[in-house]
Amino acid sequence: MNTYLSIFQRIITLFIQISIWKALLGNAGHINTNIGRITIKEMIIYTLISTCISIFISNNVILRIDNKIKTGEIAIDLIKPINFKMLLFCELIGKNIYKIIFQLVPLILIIALIGDMPLISWKLSILFIVCCINSLIINFMIYYILGLTGFWYLSVWHLDRFMYDLIRLFSGAFIPLWFFPDFLNQIAKYLPFRLIYFTPISIYMNKVSSYETVNLIFQQTLWILILVIIEKFLWHKGIKKLVLQGG
Numbered sequence: 001m002n003t004y005l006s007i008f009q010r011i012i013t014l015f016i017q018i019s020i021w022k023a024l025l026g027n028a029g030h031i032n033t034n035i036g037r038i039t040i041k042e043m044i045i046y047t048l049i050s051t052c053i054s055i056f057i058s059n060n061v062i063l064r065i066d067n068k069i070k071t072g073e074i075a076i077d078l079i080k081p082i083n084f085k086m087l088l089f090c091e092l093i094g095k096n097i098y099k100i101i102f103q104l105v106p107l108i109l110i111i112a113l114i115g116d117m118p119l120i121s122w123k124l125s126i127l128f129i130v131c132c133i134n135s136l137i138i139n140f141m142i143y144y145i146l147g148l149t150g151f152w153y154l155s156v157w158h159l160d161r162f163m164y165d166l167i168r169l170f171s172g173a174f175i176p177l178w179f180f181p182d183f184l185n186q187i188a189k190y191l192p193f194r195l196i197y198f199t200p201i202s203i204y205m206n207k208v209s210s211y212e213t214v215n216l217i218f219q220q221t222l223w224i225l226i227l228v229i230i231e232k233f234l235w236h237k238g239i240k241k242l243v244l245q246g247g
Helices: 002-028 040-057 061-071 073-078 084-114 122-148 158-170 182-189 198-204 210-240
Strands: 030-033 036-039
Touching: 002 030, 002 040, 002 084, 036 040, 040 084, 040 122, 040 198, 061 073, 061 084, 061 122, 061 158, 073 084, 084 122, 084 210, 122 158, 122 198, 122 210, 158 182, 198 210
Parallel strands: none
Antiparallel strands: 030 036
């Protein structure tokens, strides 16, 4: 039942977002940006791909870490023969496989039936998939790093919503970075968030050249390495300060 409700919610949200873009673009049906003219059809495609990526990368890592620290369950996890980060990542992969089968695939089928999604070449498809996998890892690492601050602050559940909204804003999940004013674009340029949504969507829509695509995937890889370094530093510092609540 929850799966059906989730699909229904996604469809309603899509309808609202598409309606908003149609209203904003008006009778002209397009808007001029720094990369050229963007049509209402392209904005519909952008919204659809953004929704699909959201299903693929979403996680509750901060809430999981927060709960494990509060209940003391993390003590059990630490003696398991698997890295704590990998344990949470494997949990995420398992949940996301379920969501891909029962939420993403049905949504794609519905979109294919009622929409007009363009097909892309197999080469572009591979680059898009690689980019989406990197997006998943970057998104996970950001939430995981924030979750690790629970070693110092004990309660970090509130950071989940804060980070969700921040990522949605600067990643281009709702509003493409094409429409951002220059000062916001400059901020987004130095953050990893744009690599989560805006980058894979731009690749799918063929809004970047082959050289830019390779460069963007390289940037994703670089950010993954940076986040891993930050995570390892926080982990080694935090594990020494671990204070367990509960049993």
